[in-house]
Amino acid sequence: MTPYILIVLSILSLTISGCTSKENNKSHSDHADLYYCPMHKEVTSDKPGVCPICQMDLVKKTRVESAADTMHHSLFLNPDQMRSAQVTTMTVRTSKLKKTITGFTTLEFAEDLRKAIAARFSGRIEKLYVAKTGDRIEAGQALFEIYSPELVQAQNDFVVLLNNKEGQSYTNQMLSAAETKLRLLGVTSDQLETLRRTREIKQNFIYHSPYSGTVIEKKITEGAYVNEGTILYDMADLSLIWGVSDIFESEARFLKLHSTVTIRLDTYPDEKFTGTITLIYPVIEPVSRTIKVRIELNNKDYRLRPKMYGQMTVESSLPELPVIPETAVLLTGKRALTWVMTSPHHFERREIILGEKVGDQYTVLSGITAGEEIVKTAGYLIDSESQLTGK
Numbered sequence: 308m309t310p311y312i313l314i315v316l317s318i319l320s321l322t323i324s325g326c327t328s329k330e331n332n333k334s335h336s337d338h339a340d341l342y343y344c345p346m347h348k349e350v351t352s353d354k355p356g357v358c359p360i361c362q363m364d365l366v367k368k369t370r371v372e373s374a375a376d377t378m379h380h381s382l383f384l385n386p387d388q389m390r391s392a393q394v395t396t397m398t399v400r401t402s403k404l405k406k407t408i409t410g411f412t413t414l415e416f417a418e419d420l421r422k423a424i425a426a427r428f429s430g431r432i433e434k435l436y437v438a439k440t441g442d443r444i445e446a447g448q449a450l451f452e453i454y455s456p457e458l459v460q461a462q463n464d465f466v467v468l469l470n471n472k473e474g475q476s477y478t479n480q481m482l483s484a485a486e487t488k489l490r491l492l493g494v495t496s497d498q499l500e501t502l503r504r505t506r507e508i509k510q511n512f513i514y515h516s517p518y519s520g521t522v523i524e525k526k527i528t529e530g531a532y533v534n535e536g537t538i539l540y541d542m543a544d545l546s547l548i549w550g551v552s553d554i555f556e557s558e559a560r561f562l563k564l565h566s567t568v569t570i571r572l573d574t575y576p577d578e579k580f581t582g583t584i585t586l587i588y589p590v591i592e593p594v595s596r597t598i599k600v601r602i603e604l605n606n607k608d609y610r611l612r613p614k615m616y617g618q619m620t621v622e623s624s625l626p627e628l629p630v631i632p633e634t635a636v637l638l639t640g641k642r643a644l645t646w647v648m649t650s651p652h653h654f655e656r657r658e659i660i661l662g663e664k665v666g667d668q669y670t671v672l673s674g675i676t677a678g679e680e681i682v683k684t685a686g687y688l689i690d691s692e693s694q695l696t697g698k
Contacts, residue, residue: 342367345388363391382646382654389652394682396648401677402630404665405622408561410552410600412570414615417603420544422518426533427493430455433511435529437522437540443609446519447495450540451527452511461488462508469506493517520544521609548611550582550602552619559598561623562587568602572617580604580611584621625663628670629677634684636661636669646682647675654682 342365344350344358356365366388384394434452437444444450465485489499493514502508524541527533550570554562562584570580586601602619604611636659637644643661646654659674675681 340367345384345392382656384652384654386652393684395684396680397632397635397683399629399631399671399675399677399679399681401627403627404625404630404663404668404670406558406561406625406663406665408554408558408621408623410554410597410619412550412552412602412617412619414572414604414611414613414617415549415551416523416543416545416613417547417549420520420547422520422542422544423538424450424516424518424540424542426535426537426539427491428455428457429532429534430458431532432527432529435527436513437516438525438529440522440525442522444516444520444522444542446516448516449513450516452513453533454511458492458494458512459508459510461485461492462502465489465502466506466508469503516540516542518542518544543613545609545612546606548604548606548613550604550617550619552600552602553592553595553597554600556591556596556598559587559591562600562621563623566621566623568619568621570602570604570617570619572611572615574615574617575610625665625670628662628672629675630668630670631675631681632683633664633667633669635681645675648680648682 340353342352342355344361344363345366350358350360350365352365355367357363358365384392388394430453432451432453436449436451465482465488468482468485486499489502494502494512495515498513520542521544522540523543525539526537526541527539533539550568552568564584564587566584568582568584570582572578572580582602582604584600585603588599588601591598600619631645635645642658645657645659647657649655657674660672662670662672
C-alpha cells in the first residue's frame with residue numbers, strides 16, 4: 308500500500324507544480340515590458356533594442372501610453388520622446404494671406420487705337436510727305452499729294468455756287484451740300500476756308516492725316532494710282548499698349564477688374580511696368596485651359612512695343628482664415644490631417660479641410676481654430692499603416 312500511495316502523491320505533486328508554473332508564466336507575460344519605435348509604431352519588441360527601419364532606440368511603453376494608444380487617433384509622447392523626435396509645436400493664428408498670380412504676357416496694339424487711312428477718292432499719288440514705316444505723325448499733318456478728277460470737280464461745284472451768290476441763283480441747301488461733300492472727301496476746315504476766300508481750284512490736293520499715331524505699314528508709293536477704299540496707311544496710337552496674359556483656369560477666380568498688376572519684360576529685365584486689368588476674357592482656351600486677361604499700360608515714352616514678351620504678376624487678398632505651415636499637414640491622398648496637442652504630451656489626429664496654398668502655408672477652412680496648439684512637423688508622428696489606410 309505504501310508504494311502505491313507514494314506514486315499517487317507524486318503524480319498530484321507534479322500536476323500542482325505544472326499548474327503553478329503556468330500561472331506564474333501567464334502572470335509574467337501579462338506584466339512583460341513592451342518596447343516600440345516612436346516613428347514606426349508597428350515595430351515592437353519585448354526587450355530593448357533599435358528599430359530596424361530607422362535605427363532609433365526602442366522606447367519602453369508605459370501603461371498610460373498603452374491606454375492612449377488604444378485610440379487610433381491619439382498619441383502620447385513623453386518629454387524624452389519629444390526631444391528625441393524633435394517635436395515642435397505652434398499656436399494656430401489667423402491671417403489674410405496674399406496669393407500671387409503670374410502669367411505669360413505678350414504686348415499688343417490697343418485695338419481701339421488702331422486706325423487705317425483709306426483713299427476717299429480715286430487718283431494718282433504725286434508726292435509722299437510720310438514715306439516710311441515707323442514714322443510718328445500728328446493729326447493734321449500732311450501725308451501725301453494727290454491728283455483726283457473727282458476732287459477737282461467737287462471744288463469746282465463749290466466755287467460755282469459761291470460765284471453765283473450775287474445773282475441769288477443758289478440756295479443755302481445746295482451750298483451746304485457742296486461743303487459737306489468736300490469735308491467727306493478729306494478737305495480740312497483750313498483748306499475749305501482758303502478755297503472760299505481765293506476761289507482757286509487746286510489740281511493737286513494735299514491730304515492731311517485725320518489721326519495721330521505711328522505708321523505700322525505704308526502701303527502706297529509715289530506715282531501709284533489708288534482707288535476709293537484702298538488702304539494707304541496702317542496706323543496705331545502707341546501711347547497706350549495692351550498686355551494680354553494667359554492665366555491658369557484654376558486661378559481665374561482670384562482676378563478682379565481694375566486690379567494693379569506688375570509686368571517684367573524680357574527687353575527690360577531690371578525694370579517693372581505697372582498696368583491695370585481692364586478685361587477678363589469670357590472664354591477659356593480649350594487646349595491650354597487658360598483664360599486671357601487684358602492689361603492697359605501707359606506708354607507715353609514709347610518704350611513699349613507690340614509683341615514684346617514678359618510675365619505679369621498680381622496679388623489677390625484671401626479671406627482671413629487660420630493659417631498653418633505645409634510641414635504641419637499630412638496629405639493621405641483622401642484627406643488632409645494634422646496633429647493637435649489637446650493637453651501636454653497628448654496629441655490628437657484631426658482631419659482638416661484645406662483652402663488655398665500660398666508659398667509654404669495653407670489656409671484652413673475647417674477642422675482647427677485659432678488658438679489651438681498643433682505639431683509643426685507631423686509626418687513622423689504618423690505611422691506607416693495610417694498613411695496607407697488613411698485612418
